Structures are given as structure tokens and as C-alpha cells.
Amino acid sequence: MDKRDFLKGSATTAVALMMGLNESKAFADDSVPRTNWSGNYHYSTNKVLQPASVAETQDAVRSVAGVRALGTRHSFNGIADSQIAQISTLKLKDVSLDAKSSTVTVGAGIRYGDLAVQLDAKGFALHNLASLPHISVGGACATATHGSGMGNGNLATAVKAVEFVAADGSVHTLSRDRDGDRFAGSVVGLGALGVVTHLTLQVQPRFEMTQVVYRDLPFSELEHHLPEIMGAGYSVSLFTDWQNGRAGEVWIKRRVDQGGASAPPARFFNATLATTKLHPILDHPAEACTDQLNTVGPWYERLPHFKLNFTPSSGQELQTEFFVPFDRGYDAIRAVETLRDVITPHLYITELRAVAADDLWMSMAYQRPSLAIHFTWKPETDAVLKLLPQIEAKLAPFGARPHWAKVFTMKSSHVAPLYPRLKDFLVLAKSFDPKGKFQNAFLQDHVDIA
Ligand SMILES: Cc1cc2nc3c(=O)[nH]c(=O)nc-3n(C[C@H](O)[C@H](O)[C@H](O)COP(=O)(O)OP(=O)(O)OC[C@H]3O[C@@H](n4cnc5c(N)ncnc54)[C@H](O)[C@@H]3O)c2cc1C
Structure with a gap:
């Protein structure tokens, strides 16, 4: 345990004692790492409860004054953090x-x-x-x-x-x-x-799919063809480092029951079909990636980019993502591109994806077909935190909504107007949590849930 973790642990115990709570050991589990998956975020508590049933979860929630649920720890910010306790859900897997x-x-x-x-x-x-x-x-x-x-x-x-x-x-x-x-x-x-x-x-x-990758699609093709390009398969991703006005890779995932086994054309909007397997980050080994080259496989081995038994993405990294209205996607891409020379040195890769509109109040695609502009950053927290306000300012005119689980700096004064049902959400949350047991600093900073 390092000094910072020790101090956090002591603070947690002190808070619990001040509140007169029993330090319940039921379901306590000290095997859950005290950082997120990427290692960029240290959780503020050493108390982790790991119930194995709904009844045990009820007991665990009752035993603490404040708590946050914790899944597989893949978020990049403090959204899952708590000063008092976390409830790991990993034993709930029926x-x-x-x-x-x-x-x-x-x-x-x-x-x-x-x-x-x-x-x-x-x-x-x-x-x-x-x-x-x-x-x-x-x-x-x-x-x-x-x-x-x-x-x-x-x-x-x-x-x-x-x-x-x-x-x-x-x-x-x-x-x-x-x-x-x-x-x-x-x-x-x-x-x-x-x-x-x-x-x-x-x-x-169940359905089967194929996946192919094209190299070097000029951004100029996106001006008039963004919907066709993003709609060229069941799921399409563009990857760019923002240099040279092009997407270095275009990943197209097609369903076999929608013609996805047919031979792909050699050219696609002036991009060229790849003939070897590729990783989205060019110098990373492609063996971590799901199969490409148009081979047929089950849906779950084509829809993700990364295989379950390999490290996804890069490993040590930060991620950020903003959602803009799809019909303004091209202009948003060009707006970010103006920052390319400050972005690229800190970037592993950017991914552009399409997400259909939905009716879920706090979804980034709430009532908005969206283009998601994602950044996988090198683990350079200070540089990234300095850069983010510039990207956020460029995307503000598009009403960009930040991904809840990734790194962003927008405070609740900027986030709240982007969610028409936010007030209703706060009322709903309060009806199940009148005293704020599930609140944390992230929600107070970015969603104003206090
Ligand atoms: C390499 C990598 C690739 C990624 N790729 C994508 C991607 O393609 N698309 C994308 O959108 N995101 C992506 N993400 C982000 C990721 O999907 C989110 O961070 C997601 O929340 C991870 O789930 P988790 O179980 O790890 O959540 P955690 O980080 O454990 O928790 C996230 C939030 O969910 C809450 N939560 C967790 N479980 C429960 C529960 N049972 N009940 C109530 N609340 C709960 C937590 O309190 C916390 O607020 C990626 C992340 C990584 C590390």
C-alpha cells in the first residue's frame, strides 16, 4: 500500500467512525484492485464489498453510509469512486x-x-x-x-x-x-x-459477420458521403491520427445475412482494401484484434475490435469521447482537425463511430442520431487535461455531450443544458436515494446531483 492509499484508507475509517457506523466485514473483499483498469485513477476507499446475491447486495447497501457500484473498473474518471465504500458486482453473473x-x-x-x-x-x-x-x-x-x-x-x-x-x-x-x-x-x-x-x-x-479494413480514406469524402460511409456495414469505425486529412483505417463489419460474405471491392471512397490484419494503433500487434480479411465468424468475434483473452486497445492510456449530432458530424470533425498539431503528439488514435438516437434520458445519444468522436490518449494526464478545454471549446457549438465514463473537464453548468431530462433524472434519483448514499464527487461536479 503506498502512502496515498494509506491516507485515503485512514480517512475512510475516520469518516465511518465519525458517523457511528459498524465497520461491517460482511462481503468484504480485498482482492479488487484499488485503481481503475488503466491505472490512471486511484479509488478513494479501500473498503470493497462483494455480494453474491440480491439479498447480500441489500445487506451490503444497508451496512454503509455511502457507496458506489463497481463493475469491471474500465471507466477513466471518478464516476465509480466513493469516499466510503464500493460494491463490486462481479459475483452477480447468473x-x-x-x-x-x-x-x-x-x-x-x-x-x-x-x-x-x-x-x-x-x-x-x-x-x-x-x-x-x-x-x-x-x-x-x-x-x-x-x-x-x-x-x-x-x-x-x-x-x-x-x-x-x-x-x-x-x-x-x-x-x-x-x-x-x-x-x-x-x-x-x-x-x-x-x-x-x-x-x-x-x-x-445469432448471426455471422465479416470484417474488412480499408486504408487512407480522405476526409474530403466525408463532406458529402458521411452517411453512406458510416452506413456501409452493420457497424463502421473510422480511425485517424488527425494528420494528412484522412482516416488511416476504416473498419467495416458486415452481417452475412445482409450480404456480408460477398467479396469486398478493392477501393472504397478512394481508400484501399488492406491485405494484412491491422490494429487501430498501427504499431500495435494485430493479434489482439478480432479477425479481419473478410473471414466469416460469430457476431461476438467481429463486433468488438479486441479479443477477450488479449489486452484491448493499448493498456496504459486515457480515453475521451464527445457525441455530436450526426448531421453536423463533418463540420465537427473539421473543427477538431484544426487542433491536430497539438492533439497528435499525445494521441494513440481517434475513432469515429455512429450511434442511433434513443429515449434514455442520460444517454449521450438521447433523441439525437450521433457521431461519436473518441480519443485514445497516451498516459499523459497533465498534457491531456490541458488540451481537453480546447477540444471542448471547438465542439461546444455542436452541443457535444461527453462520454460519462471517459476523461472530460466540462462542469455541470455546461453539461446540464445538454440533457433535457436532467432535472427529472435528479428527482428520480432522489426518490430512490433521498439522503444521497450513492452520490459522489464526480456526480456533484458534472451532473450537479447534490
Ligand atoms: C480499453 C477500453 C475500451 C473501451 N471501449 C469503449 C467503447 O467501445 N464504447 C464505449 O462507449 N465505452 C468504451 N469504454 C468505456 C467503458 O465501456 C465504460 O467505462 C464502462 O462504464 C465500463 O464498464 P465497467 O463495468 O468497467 O464500469 P465501471 O468503471 O466499473 O463503472 C462505471 C460506472 O457504472 C456504475 N456501475 C457499474 N456497475 C453498476 C451497477 N451494477 N449498478 C449501478 N451502477 C453501476 C459505476 O458506479 C460507475 O458509475 C472502453 C473502456 C476501455 C478501458
Whole structure:
């Protein structure tokens, strides 16, 4: 334990003692690392509870004065942090398929990669996946995590019902069919309503896919063809380092049942078909990436960019992402491009993706078909934090919404006007958490949930 962790641990104990709370050891688990996946964020508490059932989650929530749910720790900021305790969901990973209604109910801590294999074996698939299969379903949905595809909503749009433990330990279930508006406010919940224990997801018959990569697509092609380019497959991603006015790689993922096994043309909007496997970051080994070169494979081995048993992306890195209205996407890209010479030295790669509009109040794509402009940064926190206000200023005229789980500097005064249902969300959160047990500094800074 380093000095900083020790001081944080002492502070936590002191807070608990001051509040007259029992230091309950039930479900305590000291095996959960005290940093996020990337290592750029140190959590402020050493107290982690790891319940293995809904009843244990109720007891765990009741035993602490303040707490945040914790999934697979893949967020890059303090959204999952707590001064007092975290509840790891990783033991909540049961799977119950209802083939008749095409739904699956899962424990919130299961990773998409583990769920996908089980679903596929029974003939089912999810509509989309993020770039990596390593993340928990609960954590991904809480932050509106997304993949790409003009017709594909983020991963939370597959949710049909959400079960969670509120601040007083009571269990609630909100469903799309029964609870309409309140359901729409609860799914992308930012951990503010409670600890989600189960989610029911819409599934569909399993499908197969292929993936091809093109090299060097000129940005000038995006001016008049952005919808065709992003719609050229079921899921399309453009990668750029912002230099030379081009996307260095275009990843096109096609469904075989939509003609995806046909031979790809050698040229695509002046880009050239790659003949070897590539990583989005050119000098990284492509073996970590899902298969390319138009080979057919199951949906869950093509939709993510990275394989489950390899390190996704770079490893030590920071990430940032902004969502702009899709129909203003080209202008937004050009606005960011003006900063290329200050961005590129600190950047591994930028990814551009399409996300369909949805009705989930706190989703970055709420009521807005979106272009998501993502940055994978080198682990250079000071430089990135200095740069972000410049990028945020360039994207402000587009009403850019920052990804909840990534690094950004916009405070709640800038974030709040971007979410028309934010006030309703705060009221909804308060109804399940009147005393602010699930609040933390991130929510106070960026969502004004105090
Ligand atoms: C290499 C890498 C690639 C990524 N690629 C993508 C991508 O393609 N698309 C994208 O959109 N994002 C991407 N992300 C971001 C990632 O999807 C989000 O950080 C997501 O929240 C990760 O889920 P998690 O389980 O790790 O959440 P955590 O980081 O553990 O938690 C995130 C938030 O969710 C809350 N939460 C977690 N579980 C629960 C629960 N059961 N109940 C209530 N609240 C809960 C936490 O309190 C916290 O507020 C990537 C991240 C990494 C590291």
C-alpha cells in the first residue's frame, strides 16, 4: 500500500467512525484492485464489498453510509469512486434465457464476452457490442456505452428491465413495458439510483459477420458521403491520427445475412482494401484484434475490435469521447482537425463511430442520431487535461455531450443544458436515494446531483 492509499484508507475509517457506523466485514473483499483498469485513477476507499446475491447486495447497501457500484473498473474518471465504500458486482453473473420472449436476464456483473459465448451457444445474439468484450453489462449500461452502426442504439437500448437495490436496501424493478418514462430515466443511471443487480436484455437470433479494413480514406469524402460511409456495414469505425486529412483505417463489419460474405471491392471512397490484419494503433500487434480479411465468424468475434483473452486497445492510456449530432458530424470533425498539431503528439488514435438516437434520458445519444468522436490518449494526464478545454471549446457549438465514463473537464453548468431530462433524472434519483448514499464527487461536479 503506498502512502496515498494509506491516507485515503485512514480517512475512510475516520469518516465511518465519525458517523457511528459498524465497520461491517460482511462481503468484504480485498482482492479488487484499488485503481481503475488503466491505472490512471486511484479509488478513494479501500473498503470493497462483494455480494453474491440480491439479498447480500441489500445487506451490503444497508451496512454503509455511502457507496458506489463497481463493475469491471474500465471507466477513466471518478464516476465509480466513493469516499466510503464500493460494491463490486462481479459475483452477480447468473444468466437466464427466455427463448420464447427473446430476452435474457443477467447478473449485472457479467462481462459481455462471457455472456456472448453462452448466448451464441443457445442460438442468440445481442444487437451490438463495444470495442472490447471485457466490460460488465451493469457498468456499460449505467454509462451508455456504445459500439457503432447507423441503426444501432447504444448497449443500454437492449435493456427491457432493470432490477436494483435502492439506498434503504429495498429492491425495485422498472421495465420498458410497464414503467415507460421512469424506466427511460433509470437505465443509464450513472450509479445514482442504486446498485443494479439484474438486467433483462432483448436478444435476437445469432448471426455471422465479416470484417474488412480499408486504408487512407480522405476526409474530403466525408463532406458529402458521411452517411453512406458510416452506413456501409452493420457497424463502421473510422480511425485517424488527425494528420494528412484522412482516416488511416476504416473498419467495416458486415452481417452475412445482409450480404456480408460477398467479396469486398478493392477501393472504397478512394481508400484501399488492406491485405494484412491491422490494429487501430498501427504499431500495435494485430493479434489482439478480432479477425479481419473478410473471414466469416460469430457476431461476438467481429463486433468488438479486441479479443477477450488479449489486452484491448493499448493498456496504459486515457480515453475521451464527445457525441455530436450526426448531421453536423463533418463540420465537427473539421473543427477538431484544426487542433491536430497539438492533439497528435499525445494521441494513440481517434475513432469515429455512429450511434442511433434513443429515449434514455442520460444517454449521450438521447433523441439525437450521433457521431461519436473518441480519443485514445497516451498516459499523459497533465498534457491531456490541458488540451481537453480546447477540444471542448471547438465542439461546444455542436452541443457535444461527453462520454460519462471517459476523461472530460466540462462542469455541470455546461453539461446540464445538454440533457433535457436532467432535472427529472435528479428527482428520480432522489426518490430512490433521498439522503444521497450513492452520490459522489464526480456526480456533484458534472451532473450537479447534490
Ligand atoms: C480499453 C477500453 C475500451 C473501451 N471501449 C469503449 C467503447 O467501445 N464504447 C464505449 O462507449 N465505452 C468504451 N469504454 C468505456 C467503458 O465501456 C465504460 O467505462 C464502462 O462504464 C465500463 O464498464 P465497467 O463495468 O468497467 O464500469 P465501471 O468503471 O466499473 O463503472 C462505471 C460506472 O457504472 C456504475 N456501475 C457499474 N456497475 C453498476 C451497477 N451494477 N449498478 C449501478 N451502477 C453501476 C459505476 O458506479 C460507475 O458509475 C472502453 C473502456 C476501455 C478501458
